[in-house]
Amino acid sequence: MIFTKIKINDGYLKVSFNNPPINMYDVEFSKQLIQLMDEMEADKDLKVVVFESSNPDFFVAHVELLNVHNFPKGVGKTGLSISWPDIAKRLEQAPFVSIALIRGRARGLGSEFAQAFDMRFASKEKAIFAQVEIGIGSFPGGGGMERLHLLTGRARALEIILSGNDYDAETAASYGWVNRAISDSQLDAFVDDLAGRISGFDKSAITSIKEIMNSRARVPTNDEIMDTQVKFFASLQMPEARNRIKALFEKGLQQPGDLELNLGKKI
Amino acid sequence: MIFTKIKINDGYLKVSFNNPPINMYDVEFSKQLIQLMDEMEADKDLKVVVFESSNPDFFVAHVELLNVHNFPKGVGKTGLSISWPDIAKRLEQAPFVSIALIRGRARGLGSEFAQAFDMRFASKEKAIFAQVEIGIGSFPGGGGMERLHLLTGRARALEIILSGNDYDAETAASYGWVNRAISDSQLDAFVDDLAGRISGFDKSAITSIKEIMNSRARVPTNDEIMDTQVKFFASLQMPEARNRIKALFEKGLQQPGDLELNLGKKI
Amino acid sequence: MIFTKIKINDGYLKVSFNNPPINMYDVEFSKQLIQLMDEMEADKDLKVVVFESSNPDFFVAHVELLNVHNFPKGVGKTGLSISWPDIAKRLEQAPFVSIALIRGRARGLGSEFAQAFDMRFASKEKAIFAQVEIGIGSFPGGGGMERLHLLTGRARALEIILSGNDYDAETAASYGWVNRAISDSQLDAFVDDLAGRISGFDKSAITSIKEIMNSRARVPTNDEIMDTQVKFFASLQMPEARNRIKALFEKGLQQPGDLELNLGKKI
Numbered sequence: 001m002i003f004t005k006i007k008i009n010d011g012y013l014k015v016s017f018n019n020p021p022i023n024m025y026d027v028e029f030s031k032q033l034i035q036l037m038d039e040m041e042a043d044k045d046l047k048v049v050v051f052e053s054s055n056p057d058f059f060v061a062h063v064e065l066l067n068v069h070n071f072p073k074g075v076g077k078t079g080l081s082i083s084w085p086d087i088a089k090r091l092e093q094a095p096f097v098s099i100a101l102i103r104g105r106a107r108g109l110g111s112e113f114a115q116a117f118d119m120r121f122a123s124k125e126k127a128i129f130a131q132v133e134i135g136i137g138s139f140p141g142g143g144g145m146e147r148l149h150l151l152t153g154r155a156r157a158l159e160i161i162l163s164g165n166d167y168d169a170e171t172a173a174s175y176g177w178v179n180r181a182i183s184d185s186q187l188d189a190f191v192d193d194l195a196g197r198i199s200g201f202d203k204s205a206i207t208s209i210k211e212i213m214n215s216r217a218r219v220p221t222n223d224e225i226m227d228t229q230v231k232f233f234a235s236l237q238m239p240e241a242r243n244r245i246k247a248l249f250e251k252g253l254q255q256p257g258d259l260e261l262n263l264g265k266k267i
Numbered sequence: 268m269i270f271t272k273i274k275i276n277d278g279y280l281k282v283s284f285n286n287p288p289i290n291m292y293d294v295e296f297s298k299q300l301i302q303l304m305d306e307m308e309a310d311k312d313l314k315v316v317v318f319e320s321s322n323p324d325f326f327v328a329h330v331e332l333l334n335v336h337n338f339p340k341g342v343g344k345t346g347l348s349i350s351w352p353d354i355a356k357r358l359e360q361a362p363f364v365s366i367a368l369i370r371g372r373a374r375g376l377g378s379e380f381a382q383a384f385d386m387r388f389a390s391k392e393k394a395i396f397a398q399v400e401i402g403i404g405s406f407p408g409g410g411g412m413e414r415l416h417l418l419t420g421r422a423r424a425l426e427i428i429l430s431g432n433d434y435d436a437e438t439a440a441s442y443g444w445v446n447r448a449i450s451d452s453q454l455d456a457f458v459d460d461l462a463g464r465i466s467g468f469d470k471s472a473i474t475s476i477k478e479i480m481n482s483r484a485r486v487p488t489n490d491e492i493m494d495t496q497v498k499f500f501a502s503l504q505m506p507e508a509r510n511r512i513k514a515l516f517e518k519g520l521q522q523p524g525d526l527e528l529n530l531g532k533k534i
Numbered sequence: 535m536i537f538t539k540i541k542i543n544d545g546y547l548k549v550s551f552n553n554p555p556i557n558m559y560d561v562e563f564s565k566q567l568i569q570l571m572d573e574m575e576a577d578k579d580l581k582v583v584v585f586e587s588s589n590p591d592f593f594v595a596h597v598e599l600l601n602v603h604n605f606p607k608g609v610g611k612t613g614l615s616i617s618w619p620d621i622a623k624r625l626e627q628a629p630f631v632s633i634a635l636i637r638g639r640a641r642g643l644g645s646e647f648a649q650a651f652d653m654r655f656a657s658k659e660k661a662i663f664a665q666v667e668i669g670i671g672s673f674p675g676g677g678g679m680e681r682l683h684l685l686t687g688r689a690r691a692l693e694i695i696l697s698g699n700d701y702d703a704e705t706a707a708s709y710g711w712v713n714r715a716i717s718d719s720q721l722d723a724f725v726d727d728l729a730g731r732i733s734g735f736d737k738s739a740i741t742s743i744k745e746i747m748n749s750r751a752r753v754p755t756n757d758e759i760m761d762t763q764v765k766f767f768a769s770l771q772m773p774e775a776r777n778r779i780k781a782l783f784e785k786g787l788q789q790p791g792d793l794e795l796n797l798g799k800k801i
Contacts, residue, residue: 135735137736137739153751154747155653157751158631161747165731224750228746231746235742241739
């Protein structure tokens with residue numbers, strides 16, 4: 001089991017995930033996440049869910065590239081691909097609140113995974129963010145082209161996506177990529193206090209707030225998400241991309257070690 | 268008189284307000300604010316107005332809940348309810364600049380009151396912000412669902428509205444809720460210098476800047492404002508909301524004292 | 535030659551500019567910039583360009599006001615005036631990345647010049663920003679009414695434009711006006727590292743990122759840009775504006791010296 005559900009109270013669910021060795025978003029991660037999303041939607045008492053990695057070095061490393069075409073196929077209830085975009089849209093539209101508590105590396109789809117939550121809180125000392133796709137001749141295909149600029153504005157989103165570089169939590173917070181960077185020793189207590197508060201409020205108020213906000217604030221359209229996803233998969237077939245991916249695998253991509261720990265600097 | 272007008276020069280008006288004991292937005296506050304808004308619009312020389320509370324603990328505590336149905340009725344020149352939404356839209360569309368100088372607590376409608384000004388400057392040591400409505404089973408009904416995300420983005424607006432918690436001025440500034448947090452000892456001089464400068468510029472340029480900006484930057488629509496207001500009043504009739512309001516009154520809501528001083532932490 | 539091209543590698547161009555004595559955007563600056571823009575677009579290998587001033591006190595002071603009607607006339611390929619708005623739109627739509635490295639003063643059209651780049655990095659100690667147009671009874675006419683609020687939000691854009699005051703780099707960064715304020719001693723290395731990285735990535739990925747981002751994030755429309763430009767030129771004909779401009783010229787406007795060094799404080 002990649003995802004472990006810990007029920008703090010009837011309205012407050014903690015989800016701890018671990019997909020050794022480096023918490024990649026792979027086929028199994030995708031399948032279990034779909035199952036988990038179904039369960040969360042079916043839980044009518046759920047008010048708030050907190051996702052955290054139990055791997056201290058990786059939140060979500062990035063998408064697993066060798067079996068990218070074996071991901072679950074088809075579209076989900078939102079009309080988007082069930083492999084990930086459908087999950088992201090369901091989190092956005094959910095009647096409960098979703099919070100990402102981030103330690104370790106959140107790069108590529110790992111960063112886009114974090115962006116799909118209603119809020120993000122990051123360890124000042126231990127969180128690292130990057131959109132590394134340009135290092136494989138591509139660009140964020142899982143919502144990053146749509147959601148990152150809504151958080152950071154166009155100029156900073158372009159900087160992040162065009163540099164491919166690693167960003168520490170304080171820079172991420174100053175850019176709006178995360179709500180806040182919090183000292184690692186206080187992060188768990190802060191998020192627990194916030195989720196605990198939310199779980200004590202009325203579900204109907206929580207649901208109304210999310211519904212109204214989703215119709216007031218700009219959220220990505222399905223057309224935008226699908227357009228980018230199609231272009232992303234096409235880009236991976238380009239010779240330049242294939243060569244870059246091959247070279248990175250030779251240097252240790254998707255293996256525990258120096259390359260994955262310092263991927264932003266090494267692409 | 269809740270509002271005291273101090274004419275600094277022909278173009279620069281300071282409005283100091285005080286509605287003892289805790290500066291609630293009540294029926295009388297609403298009536299006098301409508302009168303004041305009429306007077307400001309009639310003053311063709313007015314270039315900039317600064318609003319400040321003379322109560323050191325409260326900017327505007329929140330709306331007064333016991334007589335909420337006795338507020339002035341009808342729609343104003345903007346097509347919105349004269350009790351407050353019409354005033355907010357008139358400040359936005361005014362040919363003069365409006366500045367909120369914030370010390371003390373600005374919670375609920377007090378925060379929304381501040382959001383309606385063109386700019387906000389807050390005391391680093393003494394300003395406290397919150398959208399506490401979730402504590403009574405509801406959500407911001409006076410523009411907070413529309414204006415806050417335009418200042419802070421969706422993620423931080425959701426955090427603020429779903430937590431109901433108190434925010435200090437520096438966090439508020441880092442989120443965009445206020446333009447800046449300024450040391451209390453320098454706040455008055457900073458705002459006075461800014462308003463003084465503006466009052467020395469040409470009225471036609473000031474008016475053009477506001478007109479053009481209002482057609483370039485996103486501002487809330489009347490439909491959005493009215494939709495939320497209707498849902499807000501409906502939410503107050505729900506049994507959960509009534510129970511929460513009753514419990515808070517028993518603990519000291521709307522009375523000077525510990526609950527109102529620390530409302531964000533105690534809801 | 536105002537603009538000196540330094541080819542760092544095939545994909546990375548540095549442009550150093552100097553228009554003595556105070557780097558004004560004048561007729562000659564405009565003509566040479568059009569020529570340079572044509573050359574950059576014709577260079578199919580170009581991936582990233584960095585613009586920097588070689589005048590330590592001025593990035594771009596502001597537009598030259600005495601010969602404002604001698605600027606190149608006509609519309610360019612974007613449908614906008616070739617004197618500047620067309621260049622700004624071409625930088626936005628370019629298949630290469632544009633970066634402004636800012637030391638010294640960037641006021642009025644100098645600030646709007648900076649805003650037209652994909653990213654902005656400013657010297658913490660030496661960059662100064664202002665929209666000073668209100669000091670001549672006007673408002674930003676070269677894109678500032680359209681682009682600044684997209685970077686800073688409406689409230690902070692109004693503060694900047696209505697105050698006309700100088701802003702240091704750290705405040706500019708906290709407002710989103712620039713991506714980051716960086717210690718002067720580290721600024722060159724930071725930007726060089728970023729541009730160097732980008733120049734090592736695939737052109738097709740860079741181009742895709744800019745294309746997709748331009749269709750996801752909000753960018754100014756031609757109608758907005760032209761509407762403001764027309765109003766800007768009309769405002770300069772108003773008696774108040776003429777008087778303000780005349781008074782500033784008598785105090786040393788467009789001359790090296792105290793007024794231009796401290797223009798934000800002295801308007």
